[in-house]
Amino acid sequence: MDKKESIDLYREMVIIRRLEERAAELYQQGKIGGFLHLYIGQEAVSAGISSVRQPQDRLITAYRDHGWAISAGIDPNAVMAELLGKVDGCSKGKGGSMHMADTELNFWGGHAIVGAHIPLAAGLALGDVYQGNDDAVTICMFGDGSTNIGFFHEGLNLSKVWNLPVLWVCENNQYGMGTAVDRASAVSEIRQKAEGYGMPNERIEGMDVMEVRKEVSRVLEKIRKEGGPYLLEIMTYRYRGHSMGDPERYRDKDEVKKWEEEDPIGIYRKELIAGKIATAKELDAVDEEAMKIVDDAEAFAKASPNPDKSTLFEDIYVEPTPVEYRGYALERESEGR
């Protein structure tokens, strides 16, 4: 990685952090609808994986997806506009926080139903095999909690039966909502679940972006060479509640503090300075730049209009469905109800 790439990676992580902090404020002001799940603390995972993901590699994740959207290359303006439900959002303002996506960037989205995107990942990979896209790998992210759901086991099983090129990645942030891993999972190391499907697996640390990058790059190349699925469990931690308004009674403040000492941004910053790749001053400038990008994104999002009601039924099916068939709600609306 050259200096520019290294600093870009740092900037990306800081943008994710600042953008989400801003999102939390906007949410509290009532400007963001629905739920808001923050990724703060887990940035090294999305930044690390995305830095070695190739353009042909498909990416799909769950609802904690703002970091992934930015790492996948979606403009922060479009991410913020999506959060505010505006027409210039990456999902045209109709997806919101949990449904960021951009298929042109091969990012197949955030998904709100726990585990539901796991079979979709198997399907994406099957599609690549079918079409002969030999060097494409599908990267499927999910939380520790979703590995207790049937979808996970069905997806893993089929991916092995059909030897699909999927990198299954469990982002183990230690809690599924308020439930600690060992209270809901029969095995405390999630990676062990891959054993049941005869799938190679590993657990790695997820707070150091360079480490994530190195390990994931190795595994991706292995899949490209040898084919077949692989499961990685990446140990990480979320600093904020599960979603906004989480009273966090399930964990001690000290536990959060301990993990905050291993802040992925702090670790990487130290590495950059120690490795003489960048000076503290240069990085401070990047911090300011990130802040400005977030300020601009907020202004952009606020200026963007709400989606038009007439677009409500668009973008649901691949082939547009004539409104007559789905007319009920529109009819009601035109009656002014």
Add this chain to the structure above:
Amino acid sequence: MAELVTMPKLGFDMAEGKLVRWVKAEGDTVAKGDVIAEIETDKATVEVESSLDGVMFRHLAPEEAELPVNSPIAVVSAAGEEPTEDEIDSLVAQASGKPSKKMEKPAEKKQAEKAPSKAVESDDSADVSPAGGVRSSPLARKIAENHDIQLAAVEGSGPQGRVVKKDVEAYLDSMSQAGSGSKSAGNGQTFQSASSFSLGEVPADEVVDLTRLRQAISRRMQDSNQNFPHFYLTRSYRTGALMALRKQLNQILPETDKLSVNDFVVKAVALALRQYPNLNASLQDDKNIVRHGHVNIGVAVAVEGGLLTVVSKDADLKPIRLIAREIREMVGRAREGKVRPEDIEGSTFSISNLGMYGIENFSAIINPPEAAILAVSAVQDVPMVVDGELTVGSQMKASISADHRVTDGAEAAEFMRVLADYLEEPMRLLI
């Protein structure tokens, strides 16, 4: 520059929050990320972090205030800055379109009203901490809070002594028994001597959750009373013959099979309904009237905390003795809380009988989706004119409430007259 802190939205459906506690007092230094207050939402008490650096200059809302999302709750100023009243007012006005003074007043009033419950409130966070406090379920906490009791005093029966609903209820029961011992002893002698009155004994208002049963009753009765156009007809029935027949029959029936007046009424109503199928009906989708083939008479039964209707099926076809036995069994199950679904399903017409309470006349609310209900009052000896002579006779009043969409006054009146044929010549009920 001074900035406002507003009531944060902390969940997708949160409209209002309660300011439980100020963590930062006026004058305290505040840094981004510091916890400034605790806010209670529908779901939980949450610590709110500051998104501003500066000094907590002014609390605009007192503890315990309940405010809509986005209402101003505080002013944070830059270190050393002293915003003027005008500046604060204009900040608030900008944010809410209202002058700040108006914000403060209702909030203050709330605080005064709620002040006594504060002790419970502050315990709340300790109660849920699995570390040192009392383990408890959210429902148990809510009930305890409503009754102003300390959870620590309640013995928990759940895992690791977790306090659950039934523990709090048992505790409440034991408290009320302890408090009412003398009252139950003196039954019939409840007058206290004047000197024993003291204002200190006025019990506090009590807030009781609607039980599932009450919720169902309130939903159905509200629907019926608002949406069914009721009309009411009342008639007196001479019950001398009926009482005599009942006496005669009960002399030959075993103790377990004795007939009540209501059993005769059920049978009489069922037979009368055979002739007036429009009253044994329900309206369907505002389009059709379904005239039921079966005549199933619902009988309202008072149970703890509400009422149920047990259903005497095909009462027009059954002998009174069987009707009586089935109703008695169903009522027994209903009172013991062991009612079976088939006991309470499928009624096509209902009867509510308050005769045993000495009620002289009343009207009832239709039990949806039925078309009518009969309210039956007490059998009483009253002065009456028989063959031009004033005498004393046995009489009972009954009122029908009917759905005017399905039937009309004349039809319901005829039904009431035919009912008289059965009740006043009760031999007809036996053949």
